[in-house]
Amino acid sequence: MEILEQIAARLERGEDQEVRSLTQSAMDQSLPAPKILAEGLLAGMQVVGDRFRAHEIFLPEVLLAARAMSAGVEILEPHLGKTDLHSRGKVVIGTVKGDLHDIGKNLVGIMLSGAGFEVIDLGKDVSPQQFVDTARESGADVIGMSALLTTTMPAMKQVISLLKEQGLDSSVRTMIGGAPVTGDYAREIGADGYGFDAANAVESARELVG
Amino acid sequence: MRPRLQFLDKELIERIVSEALDLLVTLGMEIQNDSAVALLADHGASVDQERGRVTFPGSMVMEAVEKAPSGFALYDVLGNQTHDLYDDKVHFTPGSSGITVLDADSGTMRTPVTNDLVRFTKLTSRMEHIEAQSTAFIASDVPGAIQDSYRLFLCLLYGEKPVVTGAFTIESYGLMQDLQLAVRGTARELAAKPLTIFSCCPTAPLKWSDVTAQNLLDCAADSVPVEYVSMPLLGFMGPVTIVGSLVQHTAETLSGVVLSQLANPGCPVLYGGSPAAFDIRYETTPMGAIETQMIDCAYTEIGKHLGIPTQAYIALSDAKALDAQAGLETSMGATLAALSGINSVSGPGMLDFERCISMEKLVVDNEICGLVQRMIRGIEPKEDFPAAPLFEEMLREGHLLIADHTRKHLRSEHHFPGPVIERANLPRWQEEGSTTLGERAHREVQRHLGEYEPSRLPDDVKKELVELMSAEARRHGMEKLPDRES
Numbered sequence: 001m002e003i004l005e006q007i008a009a010r011l012e013r014g015e016d017q018e019v020r021s022l023t024q025s026a027m028d029q030s031l032p033a034p035k036i037l038a039e040g041l042l043a044g045m046q047v048v049g050d051r052f053r054a055h056e057i058f059l060p061e062v063l064l065a066a067r068a069m070s071a072g073v074e075i076l077e078p079h080l081g082k083t084d085l086h087s088r089g090k091v092v093i094g095t096v097k098g099d100l101h102d103i104g105k106n107l108v109g110i111m112l113s114g115a116g117f118e119v120i121d122l123g124k125d126v127s128p129q130q131f132v133d134t135a136r137e138s139g140a141d142v143i144g145m146s147a148l149l150t151t152t153m154p155a156m157k158q159v160i161s162l163l164k165e166q167g168l169d170s171s172v173r174t175m176i177g178g179a180p181v182t183g184d185y186a187r188e189i190g191a192d193g194y195g196f197d198a199a200n201a202v203e204s205a206r207e208l209v210g
Numbered sequence: 211m212r213p214r215l216q217f218l219d220k221e222l223i224e225r226i227v228s229e230a231l232d233l234l235v236t237l238g239m240e241i242q243n244d245s246a247v248a249l250l251a252d253h254g255a256s257v258d259q260e261r262g263r264v265t266f267p268g269s270m271v272m273e274a275v276e277k278a279p280s281g282f283a284l285y286d287v288l289g290n291q292t293h294d295l296y297d298d299k300v301h302f303t304p305g306s307s308g309i310t311v312l313d314a315d316s317g318t319m320r321t322p323v324t325n326d327l328v329r330f331t332k333l334t335s336r337m338e339h340i341e342a343q344s345t346a347f348i349a350s351d352v353p354g355a356i357q358d359s360y361r362l363f364l365c366l367l368y369g370e371k372p373v374v375t376g377a378f379t380i381e382s383y384g385l386m387q388d389l390q391l392a393v394r395g396t397a398r399e400l401a402a403k404p405l406t407i408f409s410c411c412p413t414a415p416l417k418w419s420d421v422t423a424q425n426l427l428d429c430a431a432d433s434v435p436v437e438y439v440s441m442p443l444l445g446f447m448g449p450v451t452i453v454g455s456l457v458q459h460t461a462e463t464l465s466g467v468v469l470s471q472l473a474n475p476g477c478p479v480l481y482g483g484s485p486a487a488f489d490i491r492y493e494t495t496p497m498g499a500i501e502t503q504m505i506d507c508a509y510t511e512i513g514k515h516l517g518i519p520t521q522a523y524i525a526l527s528d529a530k531a532l533d534a535q536a537g538l539e540t541s542m543g544a545t546l547a548a549l550s551g552i553n554s555v556s557g558p559g560m561l562d563f564e565r566c567i568s569m570e571k572l573v574v575d576n577e578i579c580g581l582v583q584r585m586i587r588g589i590e591p592k593e594d595f596p597a598a599p600l601f602e603e604m605l606r607e608g609h610l611l612i613a614d615h616t617r618k619h620l621r622s623e624h625h626f627p628g629p630v631i632e633r634a635n636l637p638r639w640q641e642e643g644s645t646t647l648g649e650r651a652h653r654e655v656q657r658h659l660g661e662y663e664p665s666r667l668p669d670d671v672k673k674e675l676v677e678l679m680s681a682e683a684r685r686h687g688m689e690k691l692p693d694r695e696s
Contacts (some may be wrong), residue, residue, distance in 0.1 A: 014612075055629070058612055058620070059618055060620060063611050063612045106608070110611065151441075196636075196637030196641070197638060200637075
């Protein structure tokens, strides 16, 4: 089997050690790093994503594959251009002001990281100002907000308003989620995206960063 | 620890058995088959020609119980073992002998034809948690005289799983045995690797008809397993109390054990039944009634006490559609059956008492069977002690989603049902079409039928089955068997 196919296959099985050493072997064979990334690591990750959506594999397998992906990327990193590596984008996430429920938000963070996003997790009870400041300072592509209470949901709208006030709404996109949050509510408050579960949040984030 | 259900204590079981023996000794059974009567008489039973009843010496009954094996295995058409009918092992099989099918397109119950049975057999072959097939209903497009053997023929042609079946006449047993011999090759091989279970039903109260008694004797002679299906109806053709009807069930079933074990000592039998409550408001025999399910569980406790493997018609419903009643009655029955350790559980797929089969319900019931199979595996520690290291890992990593412990035990500790069972959150469910259970079940039926792969039975054997069945059909005036889908 060709080495890139082997990398993809090992990644699908979540074998991080093997992915690391195979990636190194591919480098030793003078294969270009972007090719190893695209046809080895990302190709494997694509299969994992498809199988997850088809319910053939579950969350743990996805996360293990993501870990294996990171192991390969570590080897490639010095040889990749900045655009190759951070193509997935940067997401600031947090549970909104007044809300202390963070299990769903944490799962979204884990899944986003697994899918190759750079995640800045502000935790819970995050003020609109914190969201906006962090996004500006870090150059984030997306702000992801979570709420479990209907009483704290309005804080999401405040973040969106603040982004507009500060002229950041064209560069920073917003996405929301949480048990009481709906796609209709997202449209109502002008959020750019919505995720009904963690896997769906990853899909939304992908669409937002294009 | 295996979770377990118990309705009767030892003292009550012994009293019920003792009262049943007393019935056999004093009142006896009405037996309408001369060979059976002669066999019993030869071994010391008393025959009252005038009253047409045979009374049994108590010792004869207990000797027969001793001879009955404590279990047996079943094998598919390819000769691979599928069933281990011992101890508290639980195997599910579709309900059988229905006379209608629930048509998913029209929502009505209609008379089934050949291709309904073909499709049901294909579907059963794909049900992970239903390990046997059954001759689930009759096909109306063949003559009545071959409707029993024709069911078995289609099952053996399209499915690989062993078959729970039965003969409607004395004559049709011969062809049904020939069909089995075609699959197994020799009588010796068939006896060594049983392929079917024949239901043999005494008639309440305390009677064996000519046909069922002869079927019993024929099965015994060929070492074909039987399940005795005694059917007291509480308050009608049986005492209104559960204990009273248990006495009747025990007497009728023990008389069957005697016949089988006299005919061929050691032949495989199941201590089965289909007793039912009798709902005097509607003059019906509800299989979903809790008393029906309780008496099923209770008689299997008696069977286990006697050391004989067990069977029951439970895990089915009286509902007329695939509705909440269908789900609740079937789930309750399946749960109680599994907790009772009933070895062969007949019922999945059935509605309308024991009259109607629904393909969509079979798909749903397959999920129920999967859930209860998980349940009876019980709760066991799996690398859980000492507990602290795993909790340290959780605190360190923030979660256990990819912990070794999770990866190792996720799929064995948790049963993941198929797409019929809705577990997505509301928005996802809406995005995926806001489907009802019925719609999802129908979609699954279509998917399974599309993915069906033909039985691996060799083509020459299939050809022989077709020749045997065609010849039988011709004998009964049908020149050509109905066309079948491939």
